[in-house]
Each structure stands twice: as structure tokens, then as C-alpha cells.
Amino acid sequence: MLAQPAPQPELNRRLAKLTSILDVAKAMSAERDLDLLLPLILFEATKVVEADRCSLFILDRERNELWSKVAQGSKSEIRLPVGSGVAGQVAQTGAVINIPDAYADARFNRSFDVSSGYQTKTILCVPMRDAGGEVTGVIQALNKLDGASFNAEDEELLLALGAQAAGAIENALLHEDINRLFEGFVSASVVAIESRDPTTAGHSGRVADLTVAMAQALEHLSTGPYAHTRFSAGEIQELRYASLLHDFGKVGVREPVLVKAEKLYPHELEGLRARFQLARKDLQLQSYRRRLEAVKIRGQANLAEIEAEEEERLARESWQLDEVLEFILSCNRPTVLAQGNFERLHELGALRFLDAHDKAQPLLLPGEIQSLSIARGTLSPEERREIESHVEHTYRFLSQIPWTRTLRRVPEIAYAHHEKLDGTGYPRAEKDIPVQSRMMSICDIYDALTASDRPYKKAVPHTLALDILRRESDAGQLDPALYTVFIEADIPRKVLQGIK
Amino acid sequence: MLAQPAPQPELNRRLAKLTSILDVAKAMSAERDLDLLLPLILFEATKVVEADRCSLFILDRERNELWSKVAQGSKSEIRLPVGSGVAGQVAQTGAVINIPDAYADARFNRSFDVSSGYQTKTILCVPMRDAGGEVTGVIQALNKLDGASFNAEDEELLLALGAQAAGAIENALLHEDINRLFEGFVSASVVAIESRDPTTAGHSGRVADLTVAMAQALEHLSTGPYAHTRFSAGEIQELRYASLLHDFGKVGVREPVLVKAEKLYPHELEGLRARFQLARKDLQLQSYRRRLEAVKIRGQANLAEIEAEEEERLARESWQLDEVLEFILSCNRPTVLAQGNFERLHELGALRFLDAHDKAQPLLLPGEIQSLSIARGTLSPEERREIESHVEHTYRFLSQIPWTRTLRRVPEIAYAHHEKLDGTGYPRAEKDIPVQSRMMSICDIYDALTASDRPYKKAVPHTLALDILRRESDAGQLDPALYTVFIEADIPRKVLQGIK
Known part of the structure; x- marks a missing residue:
């Protein structure tokens, strides 16, 4: 880059500037927060080419646009189409543009000056290139401080700075992207798991x-x-x-444990209700068996009396069974278990009925008694x-x-x-x-x-x-x-x- | 850094070397793969100080050790305690060590030469520092090519290169860490979800x-x-x-859908079995009701005959009910549904029994018929x-x-x-x-x-x-x-x- 022999003071100045670019390259490479990196680059660019101000645009290849942060930390961006204006042309061609008099140059767009009140005189706009040589953005310096035009050395130095900046910006963007990816994945999987x-x-x-x-x-x-x-x-x-x-x-x-609403799971309650239906049917069957036995002993003549006695007994027993079920349903709710209910539940464990094969079965299973005895809430200790x-x-x-x-x-x-x-x-x-x-x-x-x-x-x-x-x-x-x-x-x- | 005025050829050489460091700084900042970055740094270090070879150690603060990759892509590392040997001392003190004659210097550890057959003569070892000035590693150059000692300019240049390398290495390590984090999170959440x-x-x-x-x-x-x-x-x-x-x-x-093993869910099958128990009990009850009615009509004298007829009928009806249940259980398995079973399942839908409140109920629910009719596998269309x-x-x-x-x-x-x-x-x-x-x-x-x-x-x-x-x-x-x-x-x- 710096090929021609030059007089010693100039060499020393170049050496000092290169050293300063090296220093800032180091600072840039350590800065992964784009909101801090961009001002750092602009500060150094302004200093190295002795400009009044600088701006930096990053190339968005997918949208074929240049974008720039309006202000630090701001989410809003300026976006320019590639090819338009000075920066857009540099992004498109990759060639440096050095304008000694902005208002005399057709490529210059005055509208920014009009809206900002700034007066642009000289412009130096250079591409930033990545390690592969691809243009990834542009740096633009405005108004050389001594009033002269930007010179060939300024071009070289700004290009050198831009090259360092390109790598640092790429790193910062990648860092942002990966962090966003991780963050996004974590949030989405939390949502997915909560959906259960x-x-x-x-x-x-x-x-x-x-x-x-x-x-x-x-x-x-x-x-x-x-x-x-x-x-x-x-x-x-x-x-x-x-x-x-x-x-x-x-x-x-x-899942069933996660969303358990009562002490018995719905399918457990269903099983219990079915058992009560069977027990009720058993009461009826026992009643009819007794009627038939009673006829054998007391004779057909007393059938009406037998039937009346049995109907009354059946109604009473059925009512008792219903009452037990009501009591159990009340215990099933997730309120605090009332005084005495624990004892009654355990007593009910002794109740038996005959199943469809005439085998005695408990009306209330030990596991159900345990669940219904939960003193508070709906969960068993397990x-x-x-x-x-x-x-x-x-x-x-x-x-x-x-x-x-x-x-x-x-x-x-x-x-x-x-x-x-x-x-x-x-x-x-x-x-x-x-x-x-x-x-x-x-x-x-x-x-x-x-x-x-x-x-x-x-x-x-x-x-x-x-x-x-x-x-x-x-x-x-x-x-x-x-x-x-x-x-x-x-x-x-x-x-x-x-x-x- | 480069403060003293110097003669022009030397200035030009420095300028060229600084430019080359800038070039490599750009290449380094773009390289996020540590296995490619380290050789790049070593290549440039060797060139910039005109050494025979260079090595680089990264500081592991947690273990207070320096580590270095043995070879590209290799997982095995060399680890040295901070404080020991030339590199260890540079890491500890942060001061440059420049040794004109290794074998005359007590800090030099000959064992590496002994094991490698290499003969170390001159050594230049400098710290790498991050943007905050902290030592993050060391670069060591061996055997200046012209046979002389490494000089002050070499020190400056290697320090400058090391500063650039520190940032790039930090980036590459961070990049590796975040990628490993993302990868680890993805794998762990897949395992967690599969555990259902x-x-x-x-x-x-x-x-x-x-x-x-x-x-x-x-x-x-x-x-x-x-x-x-x-x-x-x-x-x-x-x-x-x-x-x-x-x-x-x-x-x-x-979850129940995910691991469904038969056409009916376990709780559905339980409900169905309970219904068959109730239906069986109903058969018994109807039988006793008929016996009592028959006594009224045919008289107590025929009771034995009535009972015999009814017992035979009850046995037949119970056997039929059992057979229906057997058939249903066979349909419940996840095999291909046999020819004709679909039709029979739908016919069975007409069967009724009286529940505990004497209300006619279907023995087989429409939803159950639908599930049991699944032609292949265990899943309903829904x-x-x-x-x-x-x-x-x-x-x-x-x-x-x-x-x-x-x-x-x-x-x-x-x-x-x-x-x-x-x-x-x-x-x-x-x-x-x-x-x-x-x-x-x-x-x-x-x-x-x-x-x-x-x-x-x-x-x-x-x-x-x-x-x-x-x-x-x-x-x-x-x-x-x-x-x-x-x-x-x-x-x-x-x-x-x-x-x-």
C-alpha cells in the first residue's frame, strides 16, 4: 500500500498514524457491542483523516441496502439503496470517491444538509472490505479540517482503518446473531414446555x-x-x-399430576362411580334373592308384605349408598378436609358389596381412601x-x-x-x-x-x-x-x- | 511505542512491517476457528521477527496454567504452570524476556530440546494483552534467522502482533463457547422432550x-x-x-396419545369392563325378577322348575356376555382388524342393559366402537x-x-x-x-x-x-x-x- 519512498517527517507521521490504527484495531477487536464499536470506529476515522465528522454504513446484501444507526442504542436506522448517492455508489462499485467540492458534484445529495443544517464541503468515502475482499460497508468522512481536500494518504489510511473496522463489525454482528439465536431458542423452548x-x-x-x-x-x-x-x-x-x-x-x-384438579383423577372417580353403580345393583339383586327366599319360608301368600318390606329396605340401603357417594364426592374437592372426615373415610373402607361373580369387594379401595384423606390441596405425598x-x-x-x-x-x-x-x-x-x-x-x-x-x-x-x-x-x-x-x-x- | 526518530531505511522497514501486521490483523479478526487462527498468528509472528519458529500459549486463569494446542485440530494440549519456564514467567510478570543464549540462561528448560532434538539458541518471549491490558497469553519466538539476538524492534513488533492476536483469540474462544452453549442447550432440551x-x-x-x-x-x-x-x-x-x-x-x-399401546386407553378399557360387570349383575337381577314374577303366575309349587330354567338361562346369557367381552378384547389389540369384525362391532352397538336406576344403556359406546374399529394400529383418525x-x-x-x-x-x-x-x-x-x-x-x-x-x-x-x-x-x-x-x-x- 505505502510503496513510494517519502521524506522522513512524512514517514514518521504515517508511522504514527499506522500505529494508532493498530491500537484502535486492537480496541475494536475486543468490542463486541455494536453500539459501542461504531462510535469507536467513527472517532478514530475522524482523527486519522482529520475530518470534521464521519459516518459509517453497513451493507445489507439481502435487501441491497446500506444501513446506519441513527444514534447509539437506537433501534431506528437510516437505510439507503445501494447505488444511490455517494455512499451508495461506493458500496456498489467498491471504488473510493473523493470529492473536493460537494455542491459542485452531481453525486452529492443536498437533502441531508437541508434537513440537518450542516454544510458539506469535502467528502471522502471509502469501502470497507472483509478478509475475502467483499465490500461490507462504507466509511464517509466530511469536511477536512484544514479546509483542503482529502488527499491520497487520507484515502490509504481510511481504507486501512475500514479494513480493520470491517472485521470488528462482522464479529459484533455475528456475536449479536448468535446471542439472539440462543436467546430465541431458550424462550421458544420454555414456551413449548409451558404449553403442557x-x-x-x-x-x-x-x-x-x-x-x-x-x-x-x-x-x-x-x-x-x-x-x-x-x-x-x-x-x-x-x-x-x-x-x-x-x-x-x-x-x-x-401431565395428569401437573394439572390435577381434585384428589382423585377423573378416571379414578369414574371407576369409583362405576363401583357404586355395581353396589347399587347388588343391593337390588340381594333384595330379590331375599324375596325369593322369603317366599319359600313364609309362603306365596305373604308376597305382597315381603315385597313391601323389601322395597322399603332397598330404598333405605340405596339412600345410604347415595349418601356415602355424596360424602366421598365432598371429600374429593381440593378444600381443607373437614374435622372427622378422615375417620369416616377409614370406616367406609370396611364396606363390602358382591361383584358380578358374587365375590365380596371393598366399596372404597385403600388407595382411594388415601387420596381422599389428603388434608390440603389435591396431591398425595408421592x-x-x-x-x-x-x-x-x-x-x-x-x-x-x-x-x-x-x-x-x-x-x-x-x-x-x-x-x-x-x-x-x-x-x-x-x-x-x-x-x-x-x-x-x-x-x-x-x-x-x-x-x-x-x-x-x-x-x-x-x-x-x-x-x-x-x-x-x-x-x-x-x-x-x-x-x-x-x-x-x-x-x-x-x-x-x-x-x- | 515507536518514539525515537530513526534513519529513513529503518523507518521504511518498520512501516512495511506495521503494514503487514495490519494486514494480518484484518485476516485474524475474520478467523473465528481457533484451529485456523493459531497457525495464521504463528506464521506471521515468525515472519515479522525473522525467527526460525514460534509458539503461542493461552492463559487459563482458572487453572493458572498456560495451554497450547499440540497440533492443528488436535484435542490434546500442552499445559504449563504459570511462573515456570520462560513462557510461564512472562505470563506471570507480563514483562518481555529476550534471551541471547538459551543454554547460558537458568530460566531456559532444556527438556523440550532434549525430547524434540531441536536446538534453541535465542528466545524472544512477549505477553499478549487484551484491550484492558490483562495478560491473556504469550508468544515465543525461537532462533533469530540471522543468528543474532532478537532486538528492540523485534520486541516492539511481536508485542504489536500479540496485541492483535489477543483480541482475535478472545473472539475465537468466545465464539466457540457460545456455539458450544447453543449446541449443548439444544441437545439437552431434545433429551428432555424425548424423555416423555x-x-x-x-x-x-x-x-x-x-x-x-x-x-x-x-x-x-x-x-x-x-x-x-x-x-x-x-x-x-x-x-x-x-x-x-x-x-x-x-x-x-x-402423552397418552404418544404412548398409546392399544385401541382403547387403559382407563377406557376399565370403564368398559365395569360396564360389563354391571350388565352381568343386571342379567342376574332380571333373572331374579323373572323368578318372582313366575312364582306369582305359576305358583310356589313350580319354584324349583322355575329356578332351574332361570339358572340355565342366566348361565347362557352370562356366557354370551363373556364371549362379547372376549371378542372386544381381541379387537382392542393393535393388530390388523380381522374380516367381519367391523360389522360385528357395529351390531354389538345395539346391545342394551339396565343400569342401577333401571335405565337402558348401551353396552358398547359409539366412541368405543369407533376406536375398536381402527383397521390398523391403535390410533383413531383424530x-x-x-x-x-x-x-x-x-x-x-x-x-x-x-x-x-x-x-x-x-x-x-x-x-x-x-x-x-x-x-x-x-x-x-x-x-x-x-x-x-x-x-x-x-x-x-x-x-x-x-x-x-x-x-x-x-x-x-x-x-x-x-x-x-x-x-x-x-x-x-x-x-x-x-x-x-x-x-x-x-x-x-x-x-x-x-x-x-
Whole structure:
């Protein structure tokens, strides 16, 4: 590139500029955030060619357009068709355009000056090329500071800078793409797994939003145990993934258990009802057998009397059977089991009827008695363990994943989301709980309470949910300082407004 | 860095070297494959300091070790403790070490020379630093070519090169990490979703291995329709993800349908059996009612005769009922429905019995007749549609994910894995099927046939599976050219040996 011999001061200046491009190349290659990388490139470009300002356009081959960020962090972009204007022509031809007097040049489009009030005089526009030599964008410098035109050395230096910038931009874009891909895959699979239990749809996403908002709210604390707790961008990301994935292990819990609405499963209740039908039929059959026996003993003459006695007895026995079924159905509901019902259920275990082969059978099976005796809710101890096992499944699942260094605590944080500070949580009855999990725990409970009705539980209003959380906090299960942050920063309303 | 004025030839040489470092910096920043990046750096380092050879060590802060690849693509590494030897000291102190005579220097460890037969004379070892100034590795040059020691300019240049290399290596490592993370997450979630149906565990991974092996086998074709079909590394990756995720949508199919082993679900069969018990009891009850009526008409004297007649009738009717149940149970099995059974099932729909409230009820419900009439397999048309809907679920799931450019066809390829070339496939009855999906289709069928027993189907031996594939190929459903590749390259045995 720099082929011709040149006088020593010029050589020294070039050497200094090349060194500075090398320095910025290093800084660029380390910057994977496009919002920080682009200003860095523009700053250096402006300096190296001694221009008033620079802009940079990235080539979108699929749409055959150049695009540029309007401002840092802004989502809105400027888009130009390839081939139009100075930048568009450089992108199309790959040739440098150096314009000594913009207003005298037909390629210059004045409309930008008109709308911005800026006055363009000199323009140097060069392509950025990737390692394969393909044009990937253009850098444009405006108004050389000394008032002269941009010179051949400026062209060389801006091309050199552009070449370094092209690689760095490509890296940053690829980095963004892969992160977006990972993020997208995680979100989509959480949605897919939540779809097995429609009543919890969206729960994981909401818990992630709530927990991240809490972590950010900690930033403003200057007193209390968390006055000095701050989370880096990487830690926030780690917390988000842990929250998003905290219930992933539910994929390992069988669907009927996941959505169990009463103490007996629908098919169990159906079986029980069929048995009561059979028992009722058995009462009728026994009655007729007795009638026939009675005729043999008391004679045909007493048949009317026998029939009357038997009809009355049958009605009474049938009514009793119905009453037992009513009682059982009342026990089946997911309310707290009433006083004395436990004893009565166990007594009913002694009832027998004759099946279709005249074999005595229990009216109520031991397993049914056990299920119906559940004191609270709808789950047997085994089913509760199965539901609770989702935390272990989540942990096992997350532990298999080769998290990057900044995300390495994701499994551990998710693992502790059902632990309690007093050691009454699960699965480890651990008291030493990461602060991230403590926050997640509050957000998880809040959302589980207030989200739409579940088969086994009606949705709880906001204020009642806060009361329940306060009780758990007062009881030493939830972290009181974090509960206070949750309330004072008004996390749920701020985050969920418009979501629910 | 390059501060002192220097004579013109030296300036020119420096300028040329800096320019060459800039060039290589650009090439490095574009190279995200560490196995290609490291040789590139070493090649340039050797050239820039005019050394005989160079080596590069990356700092592993967690283990406080330096590591280096033994050879390109090799998984084995050399590991050195930080602090020991020349490289270890540079990593520890961050200071350049320049040794004019290795054998006269205590820091030099001769053991490498002893084992390699190389003779080290001069050494230049410099740290690589990231943009934050942290040491991230070292570059070591051995034996300056002109026999002299490495000089101050060499130090400067190697440091400059190392600075560029540090950024590029960091990028490549990060790129590897994120790819590994994505890959790991995808694999783990496929395993999690497959765990819902234990009989298909590992299926997706095997289909991915088989399909990729087929794509690679196409490389060797020089005749036929695929003589010029070649897949790039990116396309192979795309195919792998599509294969790995082709059944992801099964998460949207209910578990009982997924593992249905007979035409009636277990709870349906239980309900049916209970109804037959009730009907049998009803026969007994009707019999006793008739006996009592007969006594009224024919008198008590004929009771023994009446009872004998009724017992005989009851036995006959009970036997008939048992026979009907036996017949139904035989229809319930997942074999092909025997001739005439369809008609008999529908006739049985007319049978009635009296329930416990003396209401006439059908012995066999319309839904049961429909299920039992399934001609082949265990699935009703609705259930078959539900199972088949997994392809739509997969497609919807995959379409939500922001795939990178090189992976953008993943949804489309997975979408077509149940399509047939003659348009008899699903869900779109599409005849125009991407070659990737055609390959996947063959591998999917092969694995579904030969994998372990399923509840509704015994595993099929290898040769029979190939016969079935051949028939589908002859029938114009599978691609015959690809079927030939599958057979001739012996894909299943090559890939699955040792897996199953």
C-alpha cells in the first residue's frame, strides 16, 4: 500500500498514524457491542483523516441496502439503496470517491444538509472490505479540517482503518446473531414446555422480568443488607436465564399430576362411580334373592308384605349408598378436609358389596381412601414429591449445559428457587440461599398466586398476594429486606402492567 | 511505542512491517476457528521477527496454567504452570524476556530440546494483552534467522502482533463457547422432550448422526442426480440442527396419545369392563325378577322348575356376555382388524342393559366402537392427526427462532421430514421436497423401525428395515438415489455401531 519512498517527517507521521490504527484495531477487536464499536470506529476515522465528522454504513446484501444507526442504542436506522448517492455508489462499485467540492458534484445529495443544517464541503468515502475482499460497508468522512481536500494518504489510511473496522463489525454482528439465536431458542423452548400446562403459560417469562427488575431495583439501595449488592450486565443475564428456566424440569413431571384438579383423577372417580353403580345393583339383586327366599319360608301368600318390606329396605340401603357417594364426592374437592372426615373415610373402607361373580369387594379401595384423606390441596405425598422433583429435573437439565463463564451459576441459582431461609424449602432444605434465588423465590410465589386461575386454585388479588408474601417473610422463610424492595419499588405493577 | 526518530531505511522497514501486521490483523479478526487462527498468528509472528519458529500459549486463569494446542485440530494440549519456564514467567510478570543464549540462561528448560532434538539458541518471549491490558497469553519466538539476538524492534513488533492476536483469540474462544452453549442447550432440551416417551429416547440424536453421515457420503458421488450436490460446513450444521429438532413438536402432543399401546386407553378399557360387570349383575337381577314374577303366575309349587330354567338361562346369557367381552378384547389389540369384525362391532352397538336406576344403556359406546374399529394400529383418525401435528408444532416452534443466515433453512428442512415424493406425505402432501429432508426421511424411518420396541410395535431387524425402505423407494415415496447411498455407504451400520 505505502510503496513510494517519502521524506522522513512524512514517514514518521504515517508511522504514527499506522500505529494508532493498530491500537484502535486492537480496541475494536475486543468490542463486541455494536453500539459501542461504531462510535469507536467513527472517532478514530475522524482523527486519522482529520475530518470534521464521519459516518459509517453497513451493507445489507439481502435487501441491497446500506444501513446506519441513527444514534447509539437506537433501534431506528437510516437505510439507503445501494447505488444511490455517494455512499451508495461506493458500496456498489467498491471504488473510493473523493470529492473536493460537494455542491459542485452531481453525486452529492443536498437533502441531508437541508434537513440537518450542516454544510458539506469535502467528502471522502471509502469501502470497507472483509478478509475475502467483499465490500461490507462504507466509511464517509466530511469536511477536512484544514479546509483542503482529502488527499491520497487520507484515502490509504481510511481504507486501512475500514479494513480493520470491517472485521470488528462482522464479529459484533455475528456475536449479536448468535446471542439472539440462543436467546430465541431458550424462550421458544420454555414456551413449548409451558404449553403442557396451559394455566401456567407465560409464568417463566414473567418471573424472569420480575426478578431482573428486582435486581435492578437493588441498584438504588444505599442502606440495609443489600446496600452494596450490585449486579453486572453478565450477572443480570445469568439471573434472567436462571429465572426463565427455573421450571424447565416440569417437562419431567407427568401431565395428569401437573394439572390435577381434585384428589382423585377423573378416571379414578369414574371407576369409583362405576363401583357404586355395581353396589347399587347388588343391593337390588340381594333384595330379590331375599324375596325369593322369603317366599319359600313364609309362603306365596305373604308376597305382597315381603315385597313391601323389601322395597322399603332397598330404598333405605340405596339412600345410604347415595349418601356415602355424596360424602366421598365432598371429600374429593381440593378444600381443607373437614374435622372427622378422615375417620369416616377409614370406616367406609370396611364396606363390602358382591361383584358380578358374587365375590365380596371393598366399596372404597385403600388407595382411594388415601387420596381422599389428603388434608390440603389435591396431591398425595408421592405426587407432591413428583411435582417438587421438577427442581431436581431443572438442575440436572441445566447442569448438563456448557454455560459460558459469565453464565456459569445459572444451574445453582435455579436450583434454590424453592428453598426457604428457615430450611423448610426443597429439595435440599438449604438455608444458605444465593440472593438471586431469594429474589426469584418472591417473584415466583407472587406470580403463581396472582396468575390466572389454576385447576386447583383460584387466582389471588394483588394485595392478598402481598399479604401472603409478608406472612412468609415474617415467618422467616422469605428475605424481609428483599420483600421490602419488592413492595417499595412496586415491582409487580411496574413489570406486569399491560402484560396481564 | 515507536518514539525515537530513526534513519529513513529503518523507518521504511518498520512501516512495511506495521503494514503487514495490519494486514494480518484484518485476516485474524475474520478467523473465528481457533484451529485456523493459531497457525495464521504463528506464521506471521515468525515472519515479522525473522525467527526460525514460534509458539503461542493461552492463559487459563482458572487453572493458572498456560495451554497450547499440540497440533492443528488436535484435542490434546500442552499445559504449563504459570511462573515456570520462560513462557510461564512472562505470563506471570507480563514483562518481555529476550534471551541471547538459551543454554547460558537458568530460566531456559532444556527438556523440550532434549525430547524434540531441536536446538534453541535465542528466545524472544512477549505477553499478549487484551484491550484492558490483562495478560491473556504469550508468544515465543525461537532462533533469530540471522543468528543474532532478537532486538528492540523485534520486541516492539511481536508485542504489536500479540496485541492483535489477543483480541482475535478472545473472539475465537468466545465464539466457540457460545456455539458450544447453543449446541449443548439444544441437545439437552431434545433429551428432555424425548424423555416423555421413553421408547423413543435417543431417536433425534441418531437421526441427526445418520442424516449428516448421508450428506457427507454424497461427497463421494460422481454420477447420478446428486453427482454435483455438495454441502458446505454451514449447510451440514443446518442439517444437523434440523434433524436434531425434527420431532421437537412432540412436546405439543399429549402423552397418552404418544404412548398409546392399544385401541382403547387403559382407563377406557376399565370403564368398559365395569360396564360389563354391571350388565352381568343386571342379567342376574332380571333373572331374579323373572323368578318372582313366575312364582306369582305359576305358583310356589313350580319354584324349583322355575329356578332351574332361570339358572340355565342366566348361565347362557352370562356366557354370551363373556364371549362379547372376549371378542372386544381381541379387537382392542393393535393388530390388523380381522374380516367381519367391523360389522360385528357395529351390531354389538345395539346391545342394551339396565343400569342401577333401571335405565337402558348401551353396552358398547359409539366412541368405543369407533376406536375398536381402527383397521390398523391403535390410533383413531383424530389421534393420528394429533400425532402428525407434531410436524406443524415443530415448524411453528422452529420458525419463531431467529436463526443466523447460515442456519435459516432449519425450519423448512425439518418441516418436510414426513413428506413423500408422490405427495402422500404430511402435513402438506408436498412433492417438492428439499434433498436434506429426503435424506432425513430415510434415516427417520430406518431408526423408527429398528430402534427398541415401542408399545405398539416390535423393533424390526436391520435387513427387514432396509426391505421396507426399498419398498417405499420402489413405490415412489422415498428418493431411490438417496436410498442407494444409504445402502451402499452402509450408513446405519457405520453410524450406529456401538450406539445401539
